[in-house]
Structures are given as structure tokens and as C-alpha cells.
Amino acid sequence: MGMRRVAVIGAGMTRFVRRAKETPKELSFEATRMALDSCEMTRDDIDCVVHGTAPDAFDGVHMKAEYLCDGSGGVGKPYTRNYVGGGTGVFAPIQGWYHIASGMFDTCLVVCEEKMSSCQPHPQGAFLTIFDHTTERALGPNLLWIFALEMNRYMQTHGITLEEIAAVSVQNKGNALDHPCAQLGKKTTVKEVLESEVLAWPVHREMVSPTSDGAVALVLASEEVARRATPKPVWIDGVGWTLDTAYWCTRDLYYPRYVETAARMAYDMAGITEPDRQIDIAEPYDPFAYKMLHHMEGLMLCGKGQAPKLVADGVTARHGRLPCCPSGGLLGVGNPIAAAGLMKIAELFWQLRGEAGKRQVPGTPRKGVAQAWGDLMQVGTVVVMGA
Amino acid sequence: MAKRVRSMQDFDFRGTALSADEFSKGKVITTTGEPHAEYAWDCGPAISRYLEELRNGRLIARWCKRCNRTMLPPRMFCELCWCPTTEWRFVRDTGIVNTFSLCNITWDMKPLKTPQIPAVIEIDGASAGMGIMHLIGGCDPRKVRIGMKVKAVWKPAAEREGAITDILHFTPA
Numbered sequence A: 001m002g003m004r005r006v007a008v009i010g011a012g013m014t015r016f017v018r019r020a021k022e023t024p025k026e027l028s029f030e031a032t033r034m035a036l037d038s039c040e041m042t043r044d045d046i047d048c049v050v051h052g053t054a055p056d057a058f059d060g061v062h063m064k065a066e067y068l069c070d071g072s073g074g075v076g077k078p079y080t081r082n083y084v085g086g087g088t089g090v091f092a093p094i095q096g097w098y099h100i101a102s103g104m105f106d107t108c109l110v111v112c113e114e115k116m117s118s119c120q121p122h123p124q125g126a127f128l129t130i131f132d133h134t135t136e137r138a139l140g141p142n143l144l145w146i147f148a149l150e151m152n153r154y155m156q157t158h159g160i161t162l163e164e165i166a167a168v169s170v171q172n173k174g175n176a177l178d179h180p181c182a183q184l185g186k187k188t189t190v191k192e193v194l195e196s197e198v199l200a201w202p203v204h205r206e207m208v209s210p211t212s213d214g215a216v217a218l219v220l221a222s223e224e225v226a227r228r229a230t231p232k233p234v235w236i237d238g239v240g241w242t243l244d245t246a247y248w249c250t251r252d253l254y255y256p257r258y259v260e261t262a263a264r265m266a267y268d269m270a271g272i273t274e275p276d277r278q279i280d281i282a283e284p285y286d287p288f289a290y291k292m293l294h295h296m297e298g299l300m301l302c303g304k305g306q307a308p309k310l311v312a313d314g315v316t317a318r319h320g321r322l323p324c325c326p327s328g329g330l331l332g333v334g335n336p337i338a339a340a341g342l343m344k345i346a347e348l349f350w351q352l353r354g355e356a357g358k359r360q361v362p363g364t365p366r367k368g369v370a371q372a373w374g375d376l377m378q379v380g381t382v383v384v385m386g387a
Numbered sequence B: 001m002a003k004r005v006r007s008m009q010d011f012d013f014r015g016t017a018l019s020a021d022e023f024s025k026g027k028v029i030t031t032t033g034e035p036h037a038e039y040a041w042d043c044g045p046a047i048s049r050y051l052e053e054l055r056n057g058r059l060i061a062r063w064c065k066r067c068n069r070t071m072l073p074p075r076m077f078c079e080l081c082w083c084p085t086t087e088w089r090f091v092r093d094t095g096i097v098n099t100f101s102l103c104n105i106t107w108d109m110k111p112l113k114t115p116q117i118p119a120v121i122e123i124d125g126a127s128a129g130m131g132i133m134h135l136i137g138g139c140d141p142r143k144v145r146i147g148m149k150v151k152a153v154w155k156p157a158a159e160r161e162g163a164i165t166d167i168l169h170f171t172p173a
């Protein structure tokens, strides 16, 4: 296709916390500064900036990307914001990728920031308007409904148990204990998860990621710049994204077909023909425990309905054959929406460079896949990375 | 010349967590505001007719000739083949529970005394899998099952206003 290779050469992030003292701009600044420092670059080395951030309603700031621009190093540079709901954090590096792959730029800062805590009394209020204003909102829906409806359909279709889903919370929160930025890392048990409050059956409190504040940043570079900048570039081998219809009640929610479509696009580009064998490490999107399983299936890392068995057998554990969410995921590290997705890309970057410290998966992982999802069960965003 | 690699471990992570007390008891400086926005949404030809028929106590769909899909809620074009839809078709006010939840909290995490039962209901007479979101009521929440047959419970005719809430809820058929 005549596109250039693009590498990730630096990454940075802030701690993920329930409520940060720092402003959104300050969080962006800290993550971006760390990303630049990590590859010994300065803002002068950067050709363009991509910012990913979710609804303006979280901050109560109209066109908040313009407001955030100062913090993410965008002043006076070609600067764009993208927003595809929960899929934003994995779409932002895709946008950065095509800025460079196209030949227009040699370096790009990709910054994702979210400060959910400003929205009172609870940031879920920002999501109430995603439902159709005439045919759905009059019924008084809240965001948990759609997850509960989808989870129930997924469980019923394959005969999946609550215990199998609770095991995902146990795994990811446990993994997050080793992440220095994690909000909710803890050692827990299936029993504890199932004894937590039922928010909207079958969703239990301990199966839900928290609301969070935080920022993550990456430095992307063309091959020529990357090879000068670091001995260990991590390549973006494939990217994919799709959007399904907003008529979410007319699709069978048991399977995220939009994730599969996005994954096929990314795998084709990366030359991956057997994802279950060729992918060494995965960061599927896990805002809810069942979602990691659902997305593993959409990413074709296993057959439909087979993901729970991989968790039960330890295959997805950090030391398993196919580690999933070794970072601790959104369930453990936290879920500042756009930043959470980019955290998954940063995790692959550190893992594929062998720099993930206590979280490092064994062996020498060569290929990783990260994915995010959002809106009314619509968006699939997928990135394949290679050492 | 290759530069020195600085790994994640070389950094002291920034971001300062505030405790719930620091925020709620005003130990840190915050400023507040409440934006107010009001809207009036036009419903378009498809949903306007849908609402009119709800007022009449009936459900109406649109048919795509090319896909042979009877679609609910009705729409003036088919999102799959991207052709204009051509026909109105009445469907029944009964259906099957595709999925449901028992929701115990409000959007801002306050407990509900009795659970709400949101559901996706596949409407009889519409194409397979064509569902709408609504509520289930008038039954023991513990008895709701996926695959259960349900029927609409309508508001009395005089109280209907042309809204999705003209159906109070669906109840076991």
C-alpha cells in the first residue's frame, strides 16, 4: 500500500486515581513529559500531536481538546483530537500511525487524558445521553443496563457461569498489584467477587472497573527516526477499526462482530493468519469482567464461548501461554476512558521491550495485540504490535 | 548513535490522589458550575409515525424490500443495503425476551427499592432478532427468563401521548 513503517519509541503515564489533584492539562503534561524523557526527545523533535479524550461532558468543557492542547505539547503544531467513545485510547495511536505511515510526518506525540471525577454527582451522568432520545431515554436507562443485558446474553448463549466471569476480576486485579500506577490492584477471590453487591444482575460491583483520572502518552516515529532514537523500537504492525449500527437491540449481543472486523483488518496488515498461535500477549479491553472474555473471542484468540476455559486453565495468566491483561487491565489499573485504552498500548510497548518489571511476561514475547471498544456496543479498535 | 534506553522503572510516576475527604470536606480548592442545555428533537417521518401508532396502541415497522427485513424501530432507509425503505407494516405487541437485567441502582449509584427489569424484546412479526429496549413488569423478577414470551401492557387509551412509554412495560404472556 506504499505506507511507511511506524514505531513506538517512548511511553509515559501518570498514576490512575479516583480523583487527581492535578488538572486535565497538568495530567497530560506529566504523561507527555515522561514519554518524551523516556526516548530523550523534546517537544522540538515532535512534528504533530494527536489527542484522544472521551466526552466533553466529563469536564464540562466544550471542545476540550482545544483546552487540553497546551498540556499535550500541541501548541503551534498540527494537532487533532479523536473521540470514538471507549475505543478512543486504541484509536489515538491508529491516528498517529497514519500521520506517519502516510509520509506526512516523522514524529507524532499521541496523548490520551481523562478526568472523570469533575462530573458530579457521578460521571455516569455523562453517558445518559448515549441512548436514543425518543425511543429509549424515556424509559430512564442508565449505562449499566446495556452491559448487564449484553453480559446476560453472552452467558446464556454459551452457558457461562458467574464464577467463570468472576475469575477475570481475580486475575486482572491481581496483575495490577505489580503496576506502579494502579488504582485497584488487590488479591481477591471468586467468592469475594460474587459476594459483592449486585448492581444490575448479572453485573456485580467487583466485576466493574472504577471511574478514574489519568493520562498516558506515546512517542511514535518513522523507521528512520526510530532506528536513530532507540535500539528497541516497537513496531505498529497492523491497525483496524470499525463501527457497527447504533440499532444495538437488533444485533445479537452475544458476540462483538465489530471487534472481529477490526481485528481482521489489523491481522491482515500484520500478516497474522492464526491469532491464537501467533499472538504472544494480549490486552483485550476489560471495563467489565465479562468484556475481557467477549473481546478475546472477537479478537479470535479462541473460539466463541471458549474464553472462560482459557482463564480457568491459567492460559491467560501472566505466566500462561497467552497472557491477557498482564497490566492489570481496566479492572485493576483503572479506567480513565481514553487513557485506559492507551495504557494497553503502553503495556505492550513495555512488555515487548522487556521493560515491564514485575509484570514482565516470561519468554521473549514478539507479537502483541491491544483492543478497545465503546459506544452502544459499536466500536472496535485494534492495534497489533511487534518487537 | 543509539541513545540510552530509559525503562519504565527509571521513572517516578506523577499524579496525586485526593482522598474522598479532601474533596468532600473542602480541604482542597475546587470550583463548581452547572451547565444547563435544553433541546427539542424532531422525530422525522419514521419515528413520528411510530409514536402516532403507539398512541393508537399498535406497533408499526418499516420493510426493506431488498433485504426483506421488517425493521423496528421503523426507519426511512435500511442501514445495511442503504436503500430507502418502501412499506409500513404493523407488527404484534408480543415478543420474546432476548436478554434482560435486574437493575438495583440508579445511574448515580443510589439503591432502588424494587429492581427495574430492562430487557431487549424481539417483537413478533418483525424480522428475526429485531428487538427493542423496554421494561418488564407485573411479575416476580426472579421468574424472568431469556426466551420467555411477553406481551405489551398499554396505558389506557385516553392517557397515551405518542411515546414509547405508552407501553407501560411487557409482562409474561
Ligand SMILES: [Zn+2]
Binding pocket: B064, B065, B066, B067, B068, B069, B078, B079, B080, B081, B082, B083
Ligand atoms: Zn436493506
